[in-house]
Amino acid sequence: MARPADPKARNSLLHAARERFVQHGLKGARIEDITKACGLSKGAFYLHFESKEALFGEVLQEFGERVRELLSKHKAEVIEFFKTEGVPTTDEVHQQAPRYLRYIELSGKSNLAILELCWEYKDVIHIMVRGVQNTAFEGTAWLMLQQAMAHLGHQARVFAEKGTIRGEVTAGLVPAVLVGTYSMLCFQMIDMKQKPDFAVLAHGINRLLYEGCAPVAHHVASSEYEKVLKPSLLTSTEDCGLWAEKTKRRNS
Amino acid sequence: MARPADPKARNSLLHAARERFVQHGLKGARIEDITKACGLSKGAFYLHFESKEALFGEVLQEFGERVRELLSKHKAEVIEFFKTEGVPTTDEVHQQAPRYLRYIELSGKSNLAILELCWEYKDVIHIMVRGVQNTAFEGTAWLMLQQAMAHLGHQARVFAEKGTIRGEVTAGLVPAVLVGTYSMLCFQMIDMKQKPDFAVLAHGINRLLYEGCAPVAHHVASSEYEKVLKPSLLTSTEDCGLWAEKTKRRNS
DNA sequence: AGGGTTAATAACCGACGAGTCATTAATTGC
DNA sequence: GCAATTAATGACTCGTCGGTTATTAACCCT
Numbered sequence: 001m002a003r004p005a006d007p008k009a010r011n012s013l014l015h016a017a018r019e020r021f022v023q024h025g026l027k028g029a030r031i032e033d034i035t036k037a038c039g040l041s042k043g044a045f046y047l048h049f050e051s052k053e054a055l056f057g058e059v060l061q062e063f064g065e066r067v068r069e070l071l072s073k074h075k076a077e078v079i080e081f082f083k084t085e086g087v088p089t090t091d092e093v094h095q096q097a098p099r100y101l102r103y104i105e106l107s108g109k110s111n112l113a114i115l116e117l118c119w120e121y122k123d124v125i126h127i128m129v130r131g132v133q134n135t136a137f138e139g140t141a142w143l144m145l146q147q148a149m150a151h152l153g154h155q156a157r158v159f160a161e162k163g164t165i166r167g168e169v170t171a172g173l174v175p176a177v178l179v180g181t182y183s184m185l186c187f188q189m190i191d192m193k194q195k196p197d198f199a200v201l202a203h204g205i206n207r208l209l210y211e212g213c214a215p216v217a218h219h220v221a222s223s224e225y226e227k228v229l230k231p232s233l234l235t236s237t238e239d240c241g242l243w244a245e246k247t248k249r250r251n252s
Numbered sequence: 253m254a255r256p257a258d259p260k261a262r263n264s265l266l267h268a269a270r271e272r273f274v275q276h277g278l279k280g281a282r283i284e285d286i287t288k289a290c291g292l293s294k295g296a297f298y299l300h301f302e303s304k305e306a307l308f309g310e311v312l313q314e315f316g317e318r319v320r321e322l323l324s325k326h327k328a329e330v331i332e333f334f335k336t337e338g339v340p341t342t343d344e345v346h347q348q349a350p351r352y353l354r355y356i357e358l359s360g361k362s363n364l365a366i367l368e369l370c371w372e373y374k375d376v377i378h379i380m381v382r383g384v385q386n387t388a389f390e391g392t393a394w395l396m397l398q399q400a401m402a403h404l405g406h407q408a409r410v411f412a413e414k415g416t417i418r419g420e421v422t423a424g425l426v427p428a429v430l431v432g433t434y435s436m437l438c439f440q441m442i443d444m445k446q447k448p449d450f451a452v453l454a455h456g457i458n459r460l461l462y463e464g465c466a467p468v469a470h471h472v473a474s475s476e477y478e479k480v481l482k483p484s485l486l487t488s489t490e491d492c493g494l495w496a497e498k499t500k501r502r503n504s
Numbered sequence: 505a506g507g508g509t510t511a512a513t514a515a516c517c518g519a520c521g522a523g524t525c526a527t528t529a530a531t532t533g534c
Numbered sequence: 535g536c537a538a539t540t541a542a543t544g545a546c547t548c549g550t551c552g553g554t555t556a557t558t559a560a561c562c563c564t
Binding site: 024025027028130131133134142145149173176177179180181182183184185187201204205207208209210211212 | 276277279280382383385386394397401425428429431432433434435436437439453456457459460461462463464
């Protein structure tokens with residue numbers, strides 16, 4: 001009884017929009033360019049989407065759900081591991097004990113999954129980080145990074161209590177290192193034509209981090225340590241307010 | 253013979269502009285708002301600056317010079333250290349030997365200086381990263397990050413050759429960890445009202461990184477390692493093209 | 505075939521903001 | 535005080551782009 005819409009029009013618009021957003025940002029991308037790329041007119045866009053922002057919001061929602069899903073799964077796995085196997089001790093880290101290595105493997109698997117997801121949505125990440133000036137999505141990326149850091153900070157605290165992480169390495173530093181590193185990897189993805197071997201990277205990062213955080217082995221003379229380093233560097237080991245405040249700023 | 257310009261007008265504009273840029277981005281900040289904040293009219297802006305972009309370019313230039321200065325100074329210091337003291341060995345890292353600790357201290361000092369500089373220009377950094385969509389400065393931040401990674405990658409390679417960094421931790425990973433971590437710290441600065449104790453952080457990061465990268469101690473049974481971890485995770489230790497290509501994209 | 509319905513078009517409107525420029529105000533030297 | 539000069543003003547132009555809408559085209563059903 002009526003004229004049906006081109007079944008692939010909506011999808012085509014979505015695709016073209018994401019592409020333009022990467023190139024010019026959410027604000028910089030012109031609706032007419034998006035529609036033109038699909039062989040449609042400007043008006044057609046509004047038959048399928050409320051606005052540019054609504055389109056991007058839809059994609060972002062999808063990505064967000066995938067991320068949350070992954071994070072809660074990882075959280076459950078870690079809790080399960082701690083419950084059945086316990087938290088690896090400092091010595092186990094130094095000795096490369098099976099329990100430590102199993103934990104690293106578990107952690108690496110989860111991080112690998114996150115990297116894979118980031119690869120799938122690399123354009124969205126790129127847009128979120130660099131393409132949403134003065135839109136409703138301003139700050140979304142930063143919010144997600146902060147959430148990720150909070151998520152990881154929780155875990156780091158467990159290790160800190162167990163003594164797996166030495167006091168010198170501020171507990172708040174661990175999430176920053178992890179999130180920072182993964183961010184760098186994500187930022188580079190947009191320029192890669194083919195997917196690299198994330199497994200190696202995820203694994204390497206975890207080992208680097210955990211072994212780097214491990215306290216100095218008991219058998220090592222700690223006197224050397226005191227002799228060389230200026231004590232002034234180490235007086236304030238508390239969090240120096242760096243991770244305290246839950247930021248709030250910028251609304252255009 | 254002529255009316256002199258208000259001597260503090262230019263500086264006042266610079267200051268107000270940076271503030272607005274942080275809040276609304278380079279494009280989103282309106283010239284009239286900037287001038288209004290200084291009690292001036294729109295036209296006055298053009299007596300002092302070619303355009304908004306020119307103003308920001310001036311500030312950025314200044315920041316860039318300070319950064320380059322610091323990096324080249326650090327490079328010289330490291331070269332000097334390697335020449336007079338040599339590169340710390342794996343065992344020295346494990347034993348927390350004086351030479352290793354001196355190197356960490358040197359490295360920490362330099363990173364501290366960088367953090368201090370970032371604090372001074374935290375608004376500029378914020379703008380560069382999140383406030384230059386569709387301007388000539390698009391991608392500047394990313395470029396600087398890449399340069400920093402290249403700079404650090406050079407150093408990491410020296411350590412890799414000496415065996416201080418184990419092959420498993422991809423050499424390219426080290427710069428990503430460092431730059432990523434420092435980026436996270438910089439991103440947080442804009443929301444802090446007072447300067448935290450960067451010395452503790454800079455020191456902690458360096459130790460975490462170097463000790464995390466150190467190969468497993470000789471006396472530790474590496475058989476455990478092989479037993480638990482799937483070999484598949486470790487087959488491709490090469491750079492998987494992640495750090496190869498010198499990106500080029502996005503020109504509006 | 506043709507009437508009804510909806511997709512799609514493109515000319516149009518309106519807001520917004522960068523940059524201009526004729527005009528006015530302030531300051532200096534004589 | 536007055537002429538000369540330049541700072542400073544703000545109304546104006548102009549291009550851009552998001553969103554609207556009257557009109558046309560395509561399609562389905564009977």
